[in-house]
Amino acid sequence: MGFNQLIKSVAVAVAGTFVFSGAVHAAEITGAGASFPYPIYAKWAELYKAATGNSLNYQSIGSGGGIKQIKAKTVDFGASDAPLKQEELAEAGLTQFPAVVGGVVPVINLDGITPGQVKLSGHVLGDIYSGKITKWNAAEIVALNPGMKLPADDITVVYRSDASGTSYVFTSYLSKANDDFKGKVGAGTAVKWPTGVGGKGNEGVAANVQKVKGAIGYVEYAYVKKNKLNFTQLKNKDGVFVSPDDESFKAATAAGDWAKTPGFAVDFTDAAGKASWPISSATFILLHKEQAGDGGKGKEVLKFFDWAYKNGAKSASELDYVPLPASVTKLVEDSWKANLKDSSGKAIW
Numbered sequence: 548m549g550f551n552q553l554i555k556s557v558a559v560a561v562a563g564t565f566v567f568s569g570a571v572h573a574a575e576i577t578g579a580g581a582s583f584p585y586p587i588y589a590k591w592a593e594l595y596k597a598a599t600g601n602s603l604n605y606q607s608i609g610s611g612g613g614i615k616q617i618k619a620k621t622v623d624f625g626a627s628d629a630p631l632k633q634e635e636l637a638e639a640g641l642t643q644f645p646a647v648v649g650g651v652v653p654v655i656n657l658d659g660i661t662p663g664q665v666k667l668s669g670h671v672l673g674d675i676y677s678g679k680i681t682k683w684n685a686a687e688i689v690a691l692n693p694g695m696k697l698p699a700d701d702i703t704v705v706y707r708s709d710a711s712g713t714s715y716v717f718t719s720y721l722s723k724a725n726d727d728f729k730g731k732v733g734a735g736t737a738v739k740w741p742t743g744v745g746g747k748g749n750e751g752v753a754a755n756v757q758k759v760k761g762a763i764g765y766v767e768y769a770y771v772k773k774n775k776l777n778f779t780q781l782k783n784k785d786g787v788f789v790s791p792d793d794e795s796f797k798a799a800t801a802a803g804d805w806a807k808t809p810g811f812a813v814d815f816t817d818a819a820g821k822a823s824w825p826i827s828s829a830t831f832i833l834l835h836k837e838q839a840g841d842g843g844k845g846k847e848v849l850k851f852f853d854w855a856y857k858n859g860a861k862s863a864s865e866l867d868y869v870p871l872p873a874s875v876t877k878l879v880e881d882s883w884k885a886n887l888k889d890s891s892g893k894a895i896w
Contacts, residue, residue, distance in 0.1 A: 573599075574847045579606040580613015580626030581712045582748040584830040586769040587647055588626075590862045591855045598858070603851060607748055611710020611736050617641065617833045623844045625833035628712025629736050630812035642836050642886040644879045645811050645829040646852060648869035649767050650796040651716050652826070654753070654776040656762045657683065657698060661777070663790045666691045668782040669724025669817070669825060675763060676704055676721060677728045678742035683761060691782070698761075705755045705764035708745025710737045716828040717765045720816040724825075765826075768792070769866045783825045784817050793867045795824035805875050811882075829871075834887065842889035849883055849896050856880075 578588075585607040592603040608616075610627035617625025618639050631643055653672060655665060667675075671687050674680040680687055684697040707714045715736045722729035732738050744759075746752040749766045753774045756764040768791050771778050780788045789795050798820050803813040815827040832852065838845035856879075860870035871879070883896040 574601040575604060576602075576623045576844065576847045576851060577604045578613075578624040578626055578832075578848075579608050579616045579622045580833075581610045581628045581830055582607040582750060583610075583628045583649060583651075583713050583716075583767040583828075584626065584647060584868070585749070586767075586773065587649075587859070587863050587866050587868050590866065591851075591859045594859070594862060595851060595854055599854070601847065601851070607750070609707070609709040609748060610712030610715070614710075614833065617835070620835065623834075624848045626830065627833060628828055628830045629715035630810055630829075630831050631833065632812075633809050636810060640836050641833050642882065643810050643812075643831045643833050644852075644882060645805075645871060645875070646832050646855070647863055647871065648796055648800050648815070648827060648829050649769070649867070650791050650799075650824045650827045651713055651720075651765050652768050652771050652791045653779045653781065654756050654764050654766055654771060655779060656756050656760055656777065657700070658760070659696075663778060663780055664695070665697075666780045666782065666788050669720060672781075673721040673725025673728035675702055676706070676740070676743075677725070677731050678704075679727070681742075700761035703759045703762040704740070704743030705752050705759070705762050706740045706743050706745055707747070707752060709747050711748075712736060712828075712830065713749060713765065713767060714738065716816060716826060719814070720826045723817045768796075769868065772867060781825055783821070783823050784819050785821045785823070787821045789822065789824055791824050791867075793864055793869050795822055796827045796867070797869045798822035799824050799827035800829075800869065805878055811879070836886050836888065838887060838889050838895055840890055842887070842893075842895035845887055845889075846895045849887070853880065 588605050596602050610629050613625040616622045684699045718734040722734045746755040749770045752764040753766050753770045756762045780790050782788050799815045799818040817825050856876040863870045887895050889895050
């Protein structure tokens, strides 16, 4: 390979950070935040670079870090699975919009158990994460899995050690499914876990579950597939045991009223429907309403997500995310026109 050819082929992907470098005059945008959507943002960035020559540098540092960085204006956009409340958006001068939908999935490390073989309910999962159920052969788990030989192993709970939108989605669901968990732990991006060990990012949780026999953790489904993790079925609101995939995530979001929900912050956890995965969620992008100068950076961010909406559905589905329907992306782009201005007050989209 010649020197010029080598330079053109350079792409770096290291520990949750990806940088696709382009031509000298190509646009580059920076983002940081949620690890939940990292696999699809990485894929979109690769395809966008090939199609346009423009690049995206996104750091998978957790939703809490992404919120801090966009508020500090050290990145062009932030990313969070926990939507910000209207008051916080207004105070920081931010707007938010959804990028894609995915699912948070319990994962386990048990010998002799195949993926999807173990069935859990939200109530039992809440008892495990609040430290009330500590053995895999506990009566509550056995009752959900009649005829299955479950080991007497200790359960090692694995949770997110960083401020995490994935934790927000997971704990929001457990707080709906288990009143004791709601009172003892509650919902949030960072909670005081009564038991277990932490891992940073979806990557860290996946790695810890793989290392520790008897472990249970929670990650976005793309990490399940990438790491070949053993997932569980979950009993949904309609009392049906379902497995995680893009169809069950899509079923959970079917009744969401995006148009009437401020900031697009629709809650899909514990959604009704026989086919619904109970821990489904959108993931969000955060931008400053007033963009510096002529709004060039902000416009490049919008161009990337506009391209992703129109061209990224196939790659999203291949990673078992759910692309937003055209009716929703139309609402999102209308919000761009209304909310995003340059320093002179002119719309950037």
